[in-house]
Amino acid sequence: MLTMDAKLQTLRDTLIKLQPGIIGASGGVDSSFLAWFAGYWGLDYLAVFLEGPHLSPDEARAARNLLPGLPLSSAVASFSPLDVLEVRENPRDRCYHCKTALLARLRTLGRTGRETVVDGSHLSDRTEYRPGRRALREQGAVSPLAEAGILKEEIRAYARDMGLEQAEQPSRPCLMTRFAYGQMVTNRMLAQVGRAEDALRAMGLSHFRIRIVDQGRCLLHIHSSQRDAAFFQPESIHTIMEQAGFSSFGLECVDTLSGYFDRTSPGVI
Template identity: 30%
Template sequence: MTNLDELVDWFGDKSKVMIALSGGVDSALVAYAAFQKLGKSAIAVTADYKTLSEEELQTSRDVCSEIGIEQIFLDYDELENEDFTKNDSNRCFHCRMELGDHLTELAKEHDVQIIVDGTNLDDLGDYRPGIEALKQYGIRSPLVETGFSKSKVRDAAKSVGLSVFDKPSNSCLASRIPWGQRVTAEKLTRIEFGETIVKQLTKLKQVRVRDLNGSAKIEVDKEMISIFDESIFKQISEKLKLIGFRTVEIDPEGYKPGKINVIAD
């Protein structure tokens, strides 16, 4: 029996399941497996909160359309949560606690007993306070329980034809703001626009525009930094300043997840 068979069978004794689905490959594979076993008794739920980019939102719609699974949107504003916007090292915990609240309420409305997410084995090795928050709500992680690493997730997603199989990992827009600097709607908007601009001008798929007190620091894979010749950097810099950034620079160290998870003044 393959890992994928095990994942599909994991849902075998469940009557109705709700999947917390983002625009990423992990939750997409979980939703696929749930739908294979449960059909219409599997429901995907995507939180349309303010720190999720429109690109991610659209990807989540595309994935659900590919799978054929019903998708429900949770629409709320985590910027109204002071514990979240103050942006300390527990930001993700507060975000996921609020998500857990909304998911459990929705589950009651739809008579769903089990909520699952897309956490995989590799996630457990990182600093992920959000995972702990969801655990408190009894939200389960089928990928962990059936032994899926990120590479196994991608292989399985490719084998069943999910278009997101090679999609770069992403995180919410608030992760571009260093701990200790307040999360605001203005910052999230310019970060999202900034990343769209860089992607359009460079054709790169994985881009981070960090907002360091109004200065933009662009991170891409280290081997891709050479794309930013004088002409392209000038165009990017001009456009980013138009949307509110004071200065623009390329991080010479390249992209690394969680790089700015430090308290900043």
């Protein structure tokens, strides 16, 4: 049984004021948590999953399968960030251009009386480099979790209390984040990375990222917490990477997975 603390009450009050609306549902724990509670409280929202090449096949399948289990109406629509030149060119503010296009796509789906678009950004996101926040402000979208002061770990704790299966789901930012800034990205490149990551996940890894550092040079970053899982299966990892088209790659254990290219390419625009 969930206890309604001050933050959840603020979240509920915010969602009540914003309804009817659309929730951008990515399949991750944050937006799933938001959509689940909107439905749990009986509010008027439509959860929309935008499927496209920026997600791996397994990730897209999991998000589609999640929607019917949410206690509110849902829909699936197509979206390709690569339709936007400023996204394909992969500048440092790529996420701003992608989020702008994504919000515009959601708005086209909400013209039947749903004016408000809300997303799953939370308060912890505000401590990291997130150019997409500017798009949220410009488009008039709202992040109710952040407005309620809810942190990432609190989302996981609430989700555990309610028995939501997404509670322990590792963060999986979109596949565009796997490429160094300034590198032109294609559908083929996204598919290649997505195929490899799905296979590595099926092998048992959960905390890792493939990095395309530059044309032809690839790194596989595995979180230090999974060092043993990785280094007891070197042949399987090499087979998966080679079958996906990465005949040569570097394997590194790291303590931090997120924000790699923000740290290594701070001056790229």
